[in-house]
Amino acid sequence: MTWLVPLLVLAPLLGAAIALGLLRHQKLQRAITVVVLAVAVVVAATLMVLVDQHGTIVVQVGGWQAPYGISLVVDRLSALLLTVSASVLLLVLLFSIGQGLAADDEDAPVTIYYPTYLVLAAGVLDAFLAGDLFNLYVAFEMLLVASYVLITLGGSEQRVRAGTTYIITSLIASALFLASIGLVYGATGTVNIAQISERVAGLPEHVQLLLHTMLLIAFGIKAAVFPLAFWLPDSYPTAPAPVTAVFAGLLTKVGIYAIIRLETIIFPRPQLNTVLLVVAVLTMIVGVLGAVSQTDVKRLLSFTLISHIGFMVMGVGLGSVVGTAAAVFYTVHHIVVQTTLFLVSGVMERVGGTTSTRSLGGLLKAAPLLAALYLVPAFNLGGIPPFSGFIGKLGLFRAAAEDGSPMAWVTVGAGVVTSLLTLYALMRVWDAAFWRPKPAAEAAAPHASTAEPHAHLRSPEPAPLTVSEETGEAYHPGGSTTVTDAAHASSASSPATGQTAAVEPSVHTPLPRMLVAVTTVAVLGSVALTVVAGPLYGYATRAAESLESPDRYVQAVLGSTDGGTDE
C-alpha cells in the first residue's frame, strides 16, 4: 500500500496542472479540484488506519535508500494530521464553490483560484509527509507561494498592503529555515530527519543550541507564537473568507507540526522546554488580550487563533508523552474549530453585510440557524465541557499537573484565564451580532461602517425616522451619505435607538444555502470530535508515544527497505 503515500502530493499537483490548463472551463476545473481532494481524504484516512495497525510507513522516493534519497514518512502523527487537513481542505473548497455560485460577490473565486488551492493542498500534505528537512523546506515554499497568491487574490489595494506584510515575513522565515538547513548539514552531514536525530547528540552543546534555536524561530514565525505573531492579525482578515479559513486552520498548524517534530525527533533533549513554556504563556495571554480589544469579527478570530497556538506550544513544551498527546489532540481540535469559526464569520459577512461588531446586529432573528452555527464552535473554542475544546484543555492541564514544576502551573493558570477571556471575546461577538437588535447606524450611515460598500448598495432602505427625530438634524434618506456625525454618534452609542428602528430582515441577504450546508457540516464535524474523543485521544497518545521514543522513527526510516515497517 506504499504507493498511496506519494499520491497525496502527486494527485493535487497533477490536478493543479490539469486545472490550470482548463482555465476556460470553470465547471470542469471545480469538478477536478473536488475529486482530487476527495481522493486525498480517502487516501489519508486509509493511511491513518494502516499506520495504526502496522506501524510507520516509509517510502524511499525513486528507490534511493534512506540517507541519500528522499524519504516520505507517515507515522501516526502525520497520518492523523493528513486526514484532518485533507478533510478541512475539501470542506473549505466546497464553501468557496458555494460562495462562487452565489451571484455578484467580489470574493467570487477567479479562475486561478482552483489550481492555486491545489498547490496549497499539495504543500500542506507534503509538509506532513516530509522525511527530511530539505523536503520540508520545499513543502513550506510550495504552500507559501500558493498562499501569497491566495492572500492577494484580486489584487485590491487593501489586500496588496496586507499581503506585503505576510509575504515579507514569510520570506524571512524561509530564509532562516534555509540558513539553518545549511548549518545543520554542515554540522551533521545530513538533512534526513532520522539521521539528524542520531547524530545530533554527538554535537557540542552550543552547536546544538544554535541549530535548535534557529529552527525553532523559523517554525515559530510560521506557527505564529507570541513575539513572532505580529503579522497574522494584519494579513489574514483581509483575504476572502474561505482563504482565511484554510490559512487559519492549516498554515499555522503546519508550523506547530514542525515544532512537534523538532522537539520530539530532531532534538529530543529538553533543552528549550522552559523557553517554550514561557512563549506558550505569553502567546496565550497576549493573543487573547488582542482578541478582547477587537471590534471586527475576523480580526478577533485571528487573535484567538494566536492565543490558542499557545496551548499547543504548551503541550510540546511539557516534553512528556501525556503533554505531546494533549498537544496533538488539541491541534486536531483547533484545526477543525478555528476553520469552522472563520467559515461562520464568512456567512455572517454574507448575511449581515459586514464583520464589524459595531454595525452587525439582529442576526438571531434574521438567521437563527446561523446563530446556532456560531454558538456551538464558539463554546467549543472557549472550552465549555461537553465539547472537544474542554477535553483538549483538560488533557493539557493534567499533563502540566503531572509535570508539577512551578512553570507548568503558571501555564495552567494562563490557560484558564485564556479560556475564560476567549469565551468573553466570543460572547461579545454573540451579543453584538446576534442578540441585540440591528443598530440604526448601519442603515443610516453607510459610510461609517467598516463593511464593503457593496453590502450597503444592496440595502438602500430609507433610514429609520427615529434617528433624525432624536438628533433633530436635517436628514435626507436618499442621499444617505450626508448623514451627520451627531446622528451617527447617537445611534451607535445608544443601542436603545436601534430598538425603535425595528429589525428588518430585508436588510439581510437571505442565507446562501450551500454556504450554510458546508458550515453545518463543519460544525457537525467539530461536534463529532467530541463524540469520537475517546478513540481519537487514544490515537493521539499512541502517536505521542512513538514520537517520544525517536529510536522507533529512526529505525523505521533508516533500518528498512522500501515500504518497511517498524513494528
Next chain:
Amino acid sequence: MTITLVLVIAMAVLFSCGVYLLLERSLTRMLLGFLLLGNSLNLLLLIMSGAAGKPPIGGSSEGITDPLPQAFALTAIVITFAVSAFLLALIHRSWKLSRADEVEVDEADAAIGKGRDDAADDDPEIDTDPEAAQNEEATR
C-alpha cells in the same frame, strides 16, 4: 571540515547587505534585499560542502565534492526565482494602485501609535480618514 575564508566573508557581506535592504520601506529595495539574502544563503549551502578543488564527478584519489549541497542550492535558486517574480508582480500592482513603491502605513496601527483612545471613537476607519471627515463637514 575545511572551508574557504573568502567565501565565508562574501556570504557574510551579502547577508548583511540583504538584511539592511530588507529593513527599508521601499518595496523594490526589499526585493533587492531578498535577492542578496537568497544568494548569500546559496553560498552558505555551497560552503557547507567543504573545501573547493575536488572534481564534481569521477574517481579521484581525494574523492569527489559533496553533490548534495549543490542540489540544495539549485532548488533554492529556483524557489528564489519564483518568489522574486511574484514580488515583482506585487510591486507592479502596488505601483498601479497607489503610485507608491512603499509599504503603506497600517491605519489601525498608526492610530494605536498616536495613543488614541480607540474605544471612545465611533469607528476607527472614519477617524483615520481626515479627508472623509472634511467632506462630511462640507456636506453639512
